[in-house]
Amino acid sequence: MDDGLVNQIKARLENTLEQIARAAQSAGRDPASVRLVVVTKTHPVESIQAAIAAGAQYLGENYAEEAVAKMDAIGASPAQWHMIGHVQSRKAGLVASHFDLMHSLDSQKLASRLDRFSAEVGRRLPVLLEVNVSGEDSKFGYPAWDESQWPALAEEARQVAVLPNLRVCGLMTMPPFADEAEESRPFFVRARRLQEYLSGRVREAGWGELSMGTSVDFTAAVEEGATLVRVGTAIMGQRQARG
Ligand SMILES: *Cc1c(COP(=O)(O)O)cnc(C)c1O
DSSP states (O other): OOHHHHHHHHHHHHHHHHHHHHHHHHOOOGGOOOOEEETTTTOOOOHHHHHHHHOEEEEEEHHHHHHHHHHHHOSOSSSSEEOOSOOOGGGGGHHHHHHHHHEOOEEEHHHHHHHHHHHTTOOOOEEEEEEEEEOOOTTTTOOSGGGGGGHHHHHHHHHHOOOTTTEEEEEOOSSSOOOOOHHHHHHHHHHHHHHHHHHHTTTTSSEEEEEEOOOHHHHHHTTTTEEEEOOOOHOOOOOOOOO
């Protein structure tokens, strides 16, 4: 283990946790209500082992096959693995069998596949519905940027919620690329309002989790109600291009 790398990641991790705590306190929230997901996509196994040694409890990965290869290489560890990227439905089996939380459920087709594979491995998979609250074309997620779309979303959410092998726990969102936190705030506010809307209407599911905020904007996300923030670059450093 590279102690220099562990110490570097540990310092950034602790700095991030301090910023989360400050943002939570400024919003009158308990800092313990926010979990930090360290996003390790494209980083090598050695860096992830260093992150675990530095105290990372939740690891976020975007590509199912890449993540499963890393899990196999790392073996048993105290860290949980979260899927945060778009998953093609033919990769649903890998997610159902290997991840502790699926943040990025974005279609009924993927939901029914995840349900089926979860049944095969004998578990109930915790999932978040990914919602697109910005309207930006390139983003995945259920369309939810206009309130007129919310009743249809509630109906789709109900259909996911009644699948016996999934457990809907809340929402995830990824706003458009931002240079600073304030640009993302209106989208975080909208996601929070959508969470309240769904919790009032879709009683078959739990809506307590709200996954939002990355390296540039996690403090605004925490101020607006995030319970999971997904921070990569600010802790792990720059990513290599995916080869
Ligand atoms: C890569 C990624 C992150 C982390 O982004 P950083 O800017 O490196 O913090 C968070 N969420 C998702 C969905 C991502 O793909």
